Amino acid sequence: MSQTSTHPALRFLGATRTVTGSRFLVETSDRRILVDCGLFQGLKEDRERNWKPFPISPSDIDAVVLTHAHIDHSGYLPALVRDGFSGPIVTSDDTAKLCEILLRDAAHLQEEEARYANEAGYSKHHPALPLYTREDAEAVLPMFTPHALEAPIDIGGGIMVELQWAGHILGAASATVDLLAADGSDRRVFFSGDIGRPTHPLLEPPADPPDADVFVVESTYGDRTHPPAEAEMQRLAAAINGAADRGGMVVIPAFAVDRTEVVLQALHELETAERIPRLPIHVDSPMALSVLGLYRAAIAGNDSGIRSDMLGSSPFDTSRIHECRTTQESMKLAELTYPSIIISASGMATGGRVLHHLARLLPDPANAVILTGFQADGTRGQRLAGGERAVKMFGHYIPVRAQVEVIQSFSVHADADEIVAWLRRAPREPQTCFLVHGNESASRALQDRVIAELGWCVAVPRRMERVLVD
């Protein structure tokens, strides 16, 4: 049973001292609103939480507010709906469209993983089961209720929600949940969602934080500053040129949403400036290609999230782009004998087609693997970034002899300097600013900075912690 109280409260159900599993519950005497419904990814102890019953009965939740489509924010929705949630899922139009692609793919990956585990016999569970099925994902899609940004949304029970542009990926929003008490008092909780960089090459920078009593802010890069973009472009060009000179292949594990777009845009820029040779570029991910279609449509359709100088342009279309949709097209890439670039999901090499490319190409020192952004603890991407000499895939260890580079400038998260500068633009100091969606060291480092530079009351909550917002 859920804990009820006459005092409005906020419960941190996930993304506390870790970067995945974003789930926050706002409770009033008669309403429960879940902000984000993410999957735990990365470390096994986190992933195992996906299999535990949801901390409150899903049928007791009145509405979900979804900040953006990334699976660590949306990927538990199929399980929540299967287990009884039947309310609206309040989000932006672009997020609803992206979720159609992402949730179907997430379910497909769950099914594939269970199938591989059963075939190869490497699962502890017999038979290995998917967390949820494609049917479970399909059941979520009609429940999305897309809303315009910066327009009040009445959830009922005296709760209003407003979404504002977060600049992280297409459709990404921050959410303000407004709790209007019967006595006319008003408490506002602001959830940043994931906050983008002011320098995103395609997207408008995030809107300034609003007037609110409580802030819940991400801290993925709370302990880091992104290196200057030009230095990173230099390293990207050097890695591609090195592999091309050695006659090798370049594999870029890339998140299907936004990262593939930003990588293609960077390759386009390097090619045009003749800083890299014009190599064939294979985008090997049906999901990334579907998302690319949405980005192209957003640019052509003057979507409000697209930078005005990008409208009407075609920033992704390098000279030799090949789209691999079918498994056969993907498998054919194994026959390539000349330097080329493969962009494939998933971005942290936790699953997807990129694993087959990595298993084949990591053992050869002629090749290069370019990681593009945050790699969560416990993922293969993080092990590769950390210099491990062998990584486990499909039940076997694969030697890592290829060159491995991490290019941070592809990150779609604001760094510590950018978050502090953004928070500084809040119209007033909140009563408390909670830092979530970061490893503990990242959240703590950002806590120190916000206290030192803004003088706010800043806390790093524990998982399942409950605080009052009265």
Ligand SMILES: [Zn+2]
């Ligand atoms: Zn995100």
